[in-house]
Amino acid sequence: MIDKSSPLPIYYQIEEQIKQQIVSGILEPGDMLRSEREYAEYYQVSRMTVRQAINNLVALGLIYKKKGSGTFVQEQKIEQALHGLTSFTEDMKTRGLEPSSHLIDFKIVPASQGIATELKIKEHTPVYEIKRIRLGDDVPIAIETNIIPANLVLGLTEEIVINSLYNYIENKLHLRIGNATQIIESATANKTEAELLEIEKQSPILLIERKTYLTDGTPLEIVKSSYRGDRYKFMININRT
CATH class of the missing domain: 1.10.10.10 (Winged helix-like DNA-binding domain superfamily/Winged helix DNA-binding domain)
Structure with missing residues (x-):
């Protein structure tokens, strides 16, 4: 009492x-x-x-x-460290969760001028546009859209992208992923995001935009994600210089 x-x-x-x-x-x-x-x-x-x-x-x-x-x-938030470049699948397995994906869209489209500039390819060059819901233990964690040059990453199929995309790129195509730049900002879920993530409309989410490069500096992908704010958090170690 x-x-x-x-x-x-x-x-x-x-x-x-x-x-x-x-x-x-x-x-x-x-x-x-x-x-x-x-x-x-x-x-x-x-x-x-x-x-x-x-x-x-x-x-x-x-x-x-x-x-x-x-x-x-509340369920415990999934914590991702920002000191290394890992895939969603790797993040989930590290935390003892079973990763899975629900494919919303998979298509090849001509690159717009803006996308072409970011990926350093010619306008109208074919790119994959892949939209997935990423889940941990069958709980929706994020909505993720990948845009990848089709002439760089050959042979992608719906079956491959449902599983680990990075595993296919590194172990089947033998492309070496090097580094990425990432921008994170807060937002609230719109109607579509709320439905796909199974949360209330206007719930807090994290918007993440990442551009990933191969070790030789070639742009590999643009990734735009919407993460549930109640299930995900980021951690970074900062040293005073």
Whole structure:
């Protein structure tokens, strides 16, 4: 129970008790919390006090609200380190998750002027345009669109891109992937993104645009991704120079 004589705010005491239940495993990912009314009755406080505690836990990413259903314990976010270039498949396997993909679109189209400039190819040169939903343990994590020169990466098929694209490029075509530049920005999910990622519209997402190069400097791909903000986070080690 809470100590109403304590100098600590009541909402903070409630917040800490629920947090401890999550950290200790009493409340597990996916478990539904009590309603605000039930917590208010249990602690003998106002619903407004409970709401403040719940909102703080939502802000911390420990729980989430699902409209019309209730409040649930959040799954642990998948952390990707930014000090190395890895594929989605490699990221998932490193964390003990089973990677998979759902192919939305796979086609060859002529490169627009902008795409041609970025990939250092001639305008109208054929490029693959591949759009996939990337999943970890069957949970949608990201929507990913790859644009790849068709004359550089030969023989791509739908079956190949459903699995690991980098594995095919490196082990079948023997192309050496070198480095990439990556831009990350925050956004909110539009209707299509929300449906594909199975989240609420306007939920936070991470927009990531990456350009990948072979070791000889040849542009390999442009990747545009929308990651679920509630399931993914990035980590980087920074040294003072």
